[in-house]
Amino acid sequence: MFQLVRSLRRHIRRSGVYIVLLCVLILIVGGAGFWLLDPRISSLGDGLWLAFTTAATVGYGDLVPSTPASRLFAVLVFALGLAVLSLLTATLSAAFMDPEGDRAPQCCNEDLMREIQALRQEVAALREQQAQASNTPPV
Template identity: 55%
Template sequence: MGIKRGDKKLHIARRGVLYSLVLCCLILLIGGVGFWVIDPGVHTLADGLWLAFTTAATVGYGDVVPSTHASRGFSVVVVLLGLAVLSLATASLAAIFVEKDVAQEEDLLAQDLLREINLLRDDIRALRDEVQCLRTSSPQP
């Protein structure tokens, strides 16, 4: 007994959310360490992580801000990566909810197609019988 197609897609979507969240945490960790190392105004790793989070999420509370040109440039990279990865995580999560509806719709479509194919087979069978009947009833020259 194998995995159904819808279950496989749902599994892939769930794995995508997991990978996105891991990638998001990795970017935030690298960003936090980067801010902690580059910016003299960031005194602790916790402040660096907080700055990376507020920068990646584009919240920017202002309690900790990049203070050098290098850290401002680094914050641009963190913003771009943060937006990309957070968008990816959101899209992966949305795909899980949408996939359930799509799988049900695909199942209904497959059932309709099978029903139509069976009707066509019945029509072809009836036509063959009718042609066979015409051949046997008509006089042969």
């Protein structure tokens, strides 16, 4: 479990920071764009909310683009949001599938195989001793 958490942290540090920054950038640019393009969006906060619900494909309906320019911009925010959120999901999934995290079980498997081989040799030696003991006449 701890290996998984370490692997996840390492992978997210490598690429996740950039993806999160890209998400934030898209939301800020999207929010400002909606605020500038649509007269019904009265504040930057409303623009950010609309950018978030559009990028996340939630679409609550409380705020909607009302002009042709803001609708076209919504398509752009939707496409970018979908791509970046997919990257974020892929990054998290890749962290669980990190090949570096698979090295420890392979190492443990090699140790187990050596131990199994040693036990087989010991069992063979015990069988040989038992066979020799049963061939000798009782005292």
